[in-house]
Amino acid sequence: MTCFGIAFSILLAFLLFAASGLYDVAASRMHWRLTREFLSFGLRRAVATHSRDISAPKLEDMNLIVLGAGHFEDGCAPCHGAPGRPRNPIAERMLPNPPHLAAVVSSWSPEELFWIVKNGLKYTGMPAWAATSRDDDVWSVVAFLRKLPETSPDRYRLLATAGTGRSNQIIDLGAASPESDDLANCTRCHGRSDLGSALVPRLAGQPQSYLEQSFHDFTSGLRQSGVMQPIAATLDAKTLRAISAYFSKLEPSRAKAPMAEDGAIGRGREIATRGVAETNVPACRICHSETASPNVPRLDGQYALYIEEQLRLWRGGLRRQSGNATAMRIIASRLSEAQAKDVAAYFENMTRFQPSPPLAKR
Ligand code: HEC
Ligand code: HEC
Ligand code: HEC
Known part of the structure; x- marks a missing residue:
């Protein structure tokens, strides 16, 4: 038999096997150990090869780390868990299941982490970054991931949720209203007086119509941000109006600006x-x-x-x-x-x- 014949028979066998429906696609049954090791080897090689030409910027900046932690809470913790918080049992039943990242991040270089967070991992359920043009957003997450192994639960709450735990922070939007929980989420990142990131804009005192317009720009994708687009997508028009009105009426920050360079x-x-x-x-x-x-x-x-x-x-x-x-x-x-x-x-x-x-x- 020729080489062509052999290749054709193998392909035919695969096709017949798939058509038979005998392969078990249930996520409830683990991969065999050999399959798992083969897939994990292939994944590591692919990430190493594809991240070869990336070089990391300076990642020690607290502005990046705090922003990265803020996004981690919404964008990663629901699957991967967070310091002091176990993984969601639903996410644990994914196959492969998302690991607790504190235990694995040090086995990847910053460039590899950047590649994974930006591109996601095919066939695993690990999603790609929501705004493909915003590499700067992705680096903020990498800056935080590098700190993750040494981040205690208390430190994590401080960085990611302003130390409050987001949903027990009650904010008065006039009367108690269903919007206040959404608003508590905004204040985790916007308008922190303690450990704010200077990459997250101050909203207090901005014109209401500019705030609403910005939201429409995030939802329509005219303005790209892997941090704000997913948040904007969850708000309805009424909530958005109430929250924009709230921020526009707030007293602007009087915090002292850091020293600027001479002149x-x-x-x-x-x-x-x-x-x-x-x-x-x-x-x-x-x-x-x-x-x-x-x-x-x-x-x-x-x-x-x-x-x-x-x-x-x-x-x-x-x-x-x-x-x-x-x-x-x-x-x-x-x-x-x-x-x-x-x-x-x-x-x-x-x-x-x-x-x-x-x-x-x-
Ligand atoms: C929908 C669930 C989900 C979300 C959300 C998610 N991941 Fe993942 N992630 C996964 C799965 C599943 C894997 C694959 C695990 C495997 O192959 O063993 C993974 C793998 C990874 C890995 C490789 C870990 C390893 O060593 O195998 C990193 C790093 C990672 N995710 C970081 C993140 C970050 C950072 C975020 C947030 C920006 C995030 N993930 C959001 C599900 C998710
Ligand atoms: C995880 C942190 C985080 C959370 C939570 C968050 N934001 Fe943002 N927000 C950002 C970042 C970062 C930007 C800058 C985006 C960019 O680079 O374009 C931003 C930008 C904005 C802007 C544009 C402001 C301007 O001056 O152009 C508005 C409006 C806004 N956010 C409103 C909100 C509201 C309302 C909520 C709550 C529903 C919220 N954000 C929750 C991080 C966050
Ligand atoms: C012709 C009017 C005009 C002039 C002049 C102008 N801007 Fe703007 N600028 C705007 C408008 C309009 C927006 C809002 C754009 C949008 O809706 O996305 C804006 C937005 C901005 C923003 C984004 C702020 C935020 O909260 O996201 C920055 C930063 C900015 N301008 C800086 C400058 C600087 C610096 C100058 C002078 C060198 C300048 N602008 C001159 C009209 C102007």
């Missing part, structure tokens, strides 16, 4: 109030002032790191391309990294709602 605030003020003539950048204050249209976010008192990150997303074409954001994409592409840093430091150091200074004459 940065002055240089940033020039850009914000005069623009940059050489590169045709308009003064930010034309639009970002307290008298601005309700579709323009306030930047005063916003985290500098968040402002820089959003400008970077626009430069890379990763924030929405239509409507209100068209101007911002062009403006961001005309700012250098250094100018973006300066203007962000200026805005972070302004107290929100203090009358913005008049635009300087050119």
